[in-house]
Amino acid sequence: MNIKKVNPVKGQTLLRQRNVSVVIEKIYSDGPITNRDIVNSTSISFAKVNTITTTLSKIGLIVQDGKEESIGGRRSALYNINHNFRYSIGCQLSHTRIHTCICNLKGEPLFYEAIPYNKEDGKDTVLKMLIEAIDQLIKKAKIPRDKYLGIGLSIAGLYNPNDGSAIPFPHLVNWGVVAFKDILAKKFKMPNYILNVANAAALAEQNFGVGMGKNSILYLNVGTGLGMGIILNGELFEGVSGSAGEFGHISVDDHGPLCECGNLGCLEAIASTRAIVNQAKDLIQKGVNSSLLDLTERDINKLDFDLICQAALSSDKLAYNLVDKMGQNIGEGIVTLINLFNPERIIVGGKIGCAENIVTPAMMHVVQKRALEMPRRNTEIVFSKMGSHSGTIGATVPIIDDFFKNKINTFIDEK
């Protein structure tokens, strides 16, 4: 895990905690692994490693996972993390759905639910649905309450990392500032962490997805909205007030369509999945021929981005051109990001994933042509394999992080 917060401790305690963290990280990333292999790749003595793995085994955080291949003499035990030692709850309030999951320490979702909500239902109803969704998942999972480390909630919108409040934005304009942290704490009485959806997705990719092992990552969430999570030097960069990465509100066309933020011609108003659906509806209503009419049984209100993807992949000209242009526009945005950040990897995720085969060449053509050569040569652009789950799974990362960094010491001290 990417450990970032350090408790104020002194001398021997600090050294011991650091050793414990190093050993756990080694087992987490390289397990199954022997004590000897941990010693060989760290500067910790065999005696100390042996004491730490013995203690972690007693607690139950690590388990023996077979023995090493025989190379003569005694075969040493291989250790691995017991990923089901504790669990965390991940939630996502996206533009259209409430997602909930229960993940183990490896970020594997053991349970996952997504329920649609109607933004016209209003704040009180949707918040009630969120609480109910978490409640239902806890009941379904039948996991003892003390096995939960906490709840992580990611929000499509602006949030304040200092007090855990957020403004769902721009789709829920009348909600104002919502004290999500207080609401969850009051109802569930366990630690909770609030973050932005794109930031959560970036953390999921860095820890469990196609960003593993990378230190500078930009995660682009291209769906109904268009957001970005930024990982710099291995750490999440949130900006001074938590709103860094509002990539979708870069103004690209002064005469473009009105964005929900109030400005004209934001990238989100041109290249989000919602924008593409609106553009397709507009063209069909103007009489442009398309198989989308049959796919929606001639009810244009049924049109969504998945159907446009399906039509585009079947060579429907209208759908193909729209998705191709979407790729070019996202490519324009990526050019700016490459020039500004010089990132190791840009990960494209969200609903756009279904159009990967059309978007990629369109996007790459623009990037090859327009980005500065040196940063471009060092930036890989890949698609996420986690789909829209990353914003939910990633919400558990700060909870899991806090466990390995801080809470584990409480378990050890109790032994």
Ligand SMILES: [Zn+2]
């Ligand atoms: Zn905007």
